Amino acid sequence: GQNIDQPTEMTATEGAIVQINCTYQTSGFNGLFWYQQHAGEAPTFLSYNVLDGLEEKGRFSSFLSRSKGYSYLLLKELQMKDSASYLCAVRDTDSGYSTLTFGKGTMLLVSP
Amino acid sequence: DSGVTQTPKHLITATGQRVTLRCSPRSGDLSVYWYQQSLDQGLQFLIQYYNGEERAKGNILERFSAQQFPDLHSELNLSSLELGDSALYFCASSAPGQGSYEQYFGPGTRLTVT
Numbered sequence: 056g057q058n059i060d061q062p063t064e065m066t067a068t069e070g071a072i073v074q075i076n077c078t079y080q081t082s083g084f085n086g087l088f089w090y091q092q093h094a095g096e097a098p099t100f101l102s103y104n105v106l107d108g109l110e111e112k113g114r115f116s117s118f119l120s121r122s123k124g125y126s127y128l129l130l131k132e133l134q135m136k137d138s139a140s141y142l143c144a145v146r147d148t149d150s151g152y153s154t155l156t157f158g159k160g161t162m163l164l165v166s167p
Numbered sequence: 168d169s170g171v172t173q174t175p176k177h178l179i180t181a182t183g184q185r186v187t188l189r190c191s192p193r194s195g196d197l198s199v200y201w202y203q204q205s206l207d208q209g210l211q212f213l214i215q216y217y218n219g220e221e222r223a224k225g226n227i228l229e230r231f232s233a234q235q236f237p238d239l240h241s242e243l244n245l246s247s248l249e250l251g252d253s254a255l256y257f258c259a260s261s262a263p264g265q266g267s268y269e270q271y272f273g274p275g276t277r278l279t280v281t
Contacts, residue, residue, distance in 0.1 A: 088269060097169065097257060097272035098210070142210065154223045155200075155270060159209035 057081040059158035061143050066164045067133055075128045075161045077143030085153060086146040089117050089128045092160065093139045101128070101141075130163075138165045170194065171273035173258050179279045185246040188276045192239055192260030198222070199241040200261070200270060201233055205254040216241055217263075248280045 058080045067073040079087070086105040090098035104110055104119035104126060116129040128141055140160040146153050170193035180186055192199050201213040203226075212225035216235035227233075230248075235241040245252060255277050259270035 095255075095277075097171075097274050099169070100269040100271070103269060154212055154215060154225065156212065157202075157210040 057145060057147060057156045059143055059145055059156060061141075061158045061161045063159070064162045064164070066166065069133055069135060069165055069167050071133050072129065072131050073133060073163065075130070075141050075143075075163065077126045077128070077158060079124050079126070079143070079145045079158075081124075081145050081147050081156070083148045084121065084145065085148045087117075087119055087126050088144040088146065088155065089115075089126075090142040090144060090157075091139050092142055098142055133165050135165055135167070138163060169271040169273065171258060171260050171271050173256075173273035173276050175276060176274065177277050177279075179281065180248060181281055182248055182250060184248050184280075185244065186248065186278065188243040188245070188256055188258075188278075190241045190243070190258030190260075190273055192241070192258075193271055195262065196260035196271070197239065197263045198261045199235055199239070200259040201227075201241070201243050202257040202259065202272075203254045204257060204275075210257070213243070245278070250280050253278055253280045 061077045089101040092098040102117035109118045114131045119126045142160045143158040144155045172191045174189045197218045200215045204210045213227040215223040233243045255275045257275045258273045261270045262268045
């Protein structure tokens with residue numbers, strides 16, 4: 056089975072930096088994804104990590120440590136439009152096929 | 168726009184009824200995934216199809232079934248509906264292979280069971 060934990064809610068101020076953590080326990084790990092989801096809308100892909108280290112993409116960066124079962128999403132220069140839920144998802148190949156298991160999401164509220 | 172389409176956008180029905188949700192994947196994607204998202208459970212994987220064949224099953228109830236047709240569109244059938252089935256149902260698609268092929272999500276179908 057899999058277990059993915061992330062904080063339920065976070066708040067931050069416009070222009071600031073926020074780090075959203077995700078810890079996971081899984082066998083057959085084959086990659087970690089971060090998605091952004093605005094209320095009532097579809098999740099949209101933000102980042103993918105399969106090897107240890109930092110992946111940077113514009114204002115967003117994602118880090119992975121496989122030995123620690125840990126990832127974080129770093130959002131810089133926060134904007135009001137970044138208020139959304141951020142979903143951590145682990146890809147598992149234990150069954151022989153790739154499926155994604157999602158955490159329950161971290162609701163980020165950015166205030167002026 | 169992810170390129171994944173879902174119909175209908177909203178669906179309101181009564182307990183005990185049966186509904187069909189439809190999904191068309193992005194052009195070229197062979198895999199289709201179905202997810203259920205409710206407020207308390209988060210995004211739950213239901214089932215995956217790859218090129219017409221069932222590939223993986225998640226937390227899908229026996230009252231639910233799905234299929235993928237030769238043109239690669241997929242349908243999710245929900246029967247004997249209960250109040251607890253009210254949720255957002257998402258379809259996602261991805262390209263073939265095991266690389267960093269992220270899943271692209273459709274806009275979802277909001278199902279309300281009364």
